[in-house]
Amino acid sequence: MVERDLIRTAQPRVDGFGAELFSTKFDKQYKSRDCTQGCERAIRTIELAKRARNVKFSLQESSQKDLIARIYQLLSKSSNLPAKEKEPTLHEMQYNANWLIDPESTIGDVWYKIHHSFQNRPKWLDPYAVIMCLATQTFKSEDANQINQVLFALVFLPRVTEIRLPVTDTYHLYQGYCFKHNKIRSLVASQVRILEECPET
Structure with missing residues (x-):
């Protein structure tokens, strides 16, 4: 040019x-690159911002069958996910380029804090900051939109927000969620005592 x-x-x-x-x-x-051309991400972002502004208690689209597995994969990237019952700092919630460059890592690190905060003090974050955070998170690849809908549900859908998280200090989600029979047998065997050594005998 x-x-x-x-x-x-x-x-x-x-x-x-x-x-x-x-x-x-x-x-x-x-060709013009203005609003005369359709942009799915922009349309999706505007729609979510409107729903958040008007507090519509419904999702934009139905959840996919693999949503639970995708959420688990997102949260299990960290070897030890701290279960800290405190609100995220404003720095952690900043809607900056990290939310677009590496959205899954950014969200995964503060997921528990976000859930806990909206569960115990729904108004802890300014409504317009919530809108900006969700809108920024939405304006990314389409395949991550399902995760963003869960975030929307954590903020605006009471039935989701009220779900209690297990009480613990750290989540070891990287170990998976399927029973490992060898591990169970090993734990049981370590606690088994011969009958003669039991106090009841």
């Missing part, structure tokens, strides 16, 4: 000083 501009502005120049460079052969018809 710089080269085209140099050529186009050569018209009023004097011969020998650029006038001979004038040409229209590099001109092209550029």
Whole structure:
């Protein structure tokens, strides 16, 4: 475009000083990138912001079958997820570029805090800050929109917010959620005592 501009502005120049460079052969018809063209992410973001502003107690779309597995995968990326019952700091909740560059890691680190905060003090975060955070999180790849809907539910749907989290200091979600029979047998075996050693005998 710089080269085209140099050529186009050569018209009023004097011969020998650029006038001979004038040409229209590099001109092209550029498509507008404004709101006249559809953008699914922008439409999705605007719709969610409106729902958050008007507090509509419903989701934009139905949840997918693999939603639970995806949420678990998101939270299990950390080897030890701290279960701290305190509100996220404003720095953690800033809707900056990290929410777009690496949204899953950013959200996963504060997920428990967000759930706990909205469960115990629903108005802990300014409503417009909530809208901006959700809107920023929505304006990313479409395949992560399901996770953002869960965040929306944690904020605005009481039946989701009221779900109690297990009381513990740390979640070791990386170990999976399926029973490991060998591990169970090992734990049981470590506590088994011969009958003669039992206090009841």
